[in-house]
Amino acid sequence: MQKFLKDREHLVRMAGLFLAGLALFLIVRALFVPKGFGEYGHFRTGALADNAARPMAYAGRDACESCHPDVVEERKGSRHATVNCEACHGALAKHAEDPSRTKPVRPDGQKVCLVCHGQDVAKPTTFKQVNPKEHMGSGACNTCHKPHHPEIG
């Protein structure tokens, strides 16, 4: 052993430094790899919960219908029955949670309608669309069409 070490001592010291570094790395690694990493794949399992735990802005159709059965009744048989409430009324999760605290703003009687029904070549030809000037000048759509049951006649 002595014969081997003679003239190689400095190399052994260098090797020792490297081994110490490796040991330190392994210790740090054991301490700092996040808990639950690698359970379902190469990621921190807690990220699934993080993504699932975000707040919601939209309540969803079922929430609206549970408190507004009259609207449900009104929309029966109309093409608008398949259009969800928040498509026109905006995000209403806050309102659904506490209806008295947040009162939704009534959509404008023309602007909201034209977002979908304003004429454009790129819209499917089977979709009901109008040129507003030709159709009703500057009047509001809900003068003639009930938003919850827009069909006339």
Place this chain on the structure above:
Amino acid sequence: MGIGRREFLKKSGKLILLTSAAALAWDALKAGTPEAAPNYKLHDHWWAFVIDIEKCIGCGNCVRACKTENDVPLEPYYFRTWVERYHVPGGDIEHPEVDSPNGGYDGFPPRYKPGDGSKNFFVPKLCNHCAHSPCTQVCPVGATFDSPDGVVLVDKTYCIGCRYCVQACPYGCRFIDPRTMTVDKCSLCYHRITKGLTTACCETCPTGARMLGDLKNPKDPIHEFLRTHKVQVLKPQMATGAKAYYSGLDGSVR
């Protein structure tokens, strides 16, 4: 005589040790489970998406709803979902004119006149939640990943902001959130779908052009849809295993 005192102590000691080890292991296991959705079983779902081009009217509801629901910055460079308008003059699918003003957030200002012999339509785009996603492949640390229920998600507390995944996505659906300097993208409204609701974009789509689907649910209408419509995915040559299926997709769509 039965068990001696020494034997008894040894056996009960072992039992206590094993039980406490098991308890520790159980706690560690529970620590990773999505407690925020207690009734949701990961392996019962395989999420996909359907887009029916022939139904899209370019209203932009989906773009606005997504930005509202998911707190996406409003500048025109950050979109989890966006809508493109295609104008194919004379049916020349090699040379479409495409625009997406602010991603379709404010709708589309009229641009093309009818009767000019062109083909026009809207194409909503979003993360395709690829089964073999090139983006998760290149993440150096595991901050973006494929969940066991088929959603490509981002771990915002772990992302180092290297932007490699943004480069690797063939569909341009990723961006860096300037407020957190981490990557962000469509999460298929994971916080909604794990609670039985649908995504914000599907919720507000007035025509049903966008539909969420669960391929593992035999009663889900997606199965019938995929059987009765000719569907494609974007950039099939990339073999990404994209799970956003487009019905009525034209050859000019990029």
Place this chain on the structure above:
Amino acid sequence: MESLIHGVEGFMYPNEIELQWSILIVLYPYITGLVAGAFILASLERVFNVEEVKPTYRLALLTALAFLLVAPLPLQLHLGHPERAFEMFLTPHTTSAMAMFGFVYLWYLMVVLVVEIWLDYRKDIVLMARRSTGVTRQMYRAMALWSDNISKRSLQIDDKVGRFITIVGIPSAFLLHGYVGFIFGSVKANPWWSTTLMPVVFLFSAMVSGIALVMLVYMVASWRRGTPIDMRCLDTIARYLLYTFIIDFALEMLDLVHRIYEADESFKSLDFMVHTQLYVPHIVIQIVLGTILPIALLGLVQLVRLREGIRKGLYATAGLLTLIGIFAMRWNVVIGGQLFSKSFLGYTTYKLDFATREGLLPAIIFLILPFLILWVLVKLLPPWEREESAA
């Protein structure tokens, strides 16, 4: 920020408008390329016994070390969360080429460069420790790992181990820079990057830039010290630079011809980009000034017998043009790959600010810093022969 929209021509996916990788990401392959190239030059003497280049052996190693120390800095500055960068060591994703960065870098820095430099210099370090006093002595003693043994046998053992490390160092240098080429070359989403040739082209252009750098540093250092340049050494380096350049040029032309011939879906869009936005950086700077002209100048020296003074001038010019040209090559790959839309229907522009986190100023600082470090290293561990410095 609003102005970014005005820089868009045609159609880009909305998320593509803003570039992801800036000049800092152009710098990183440039710097590691210089490291790999300088090391390959050093290994020419150690492993392939091209003893004409021995005068530059130590200088090449110190240059490689100086640049390698700066290499991770542009990356750190670019990250959205540099404080989380250590995650690459904790949970490296083995399917990601980028994840291997931390380990390859550490391996190369510690095992290849530091140990090799240490072994080559150990005798001088011990002698300097013996000769100096106070803090300087402590410093040199620590560098010698408190060993005072410079017997003939210990130096023989050092030499054998050093040679082995250099042999291991060559594929390590290839890996250090080749994986960067793979980072780009393996991105199937980007047709400007996605080619099997990418790692190879990166490697050969790295060798070209590294050899040119050491050649220039040697010329400048000799001029500053007032010592004569070993022309046999310089001529040999210039020859190797020419050979490597010819291979590099051939590879780049192969890529070009292949693209033009196959003309796949991306070709029209890329071709347009090269002829407009990238015309100056790609055609003028990278190809004409940065490749064809240096090859011509270096080739001229091989064909026509020229006086020493003229040769030196040609080498210096060729070297400088090479360094600029290879920087342009990195720029064209990194920035060029983000200027066109993946829809092949549009283009955006790269706005380079000056005094911002990813602006021109930090880039300039990162290019100057290695030379400052090299100056310190040269003072600490003089690469010149003892007889010369005594004179």
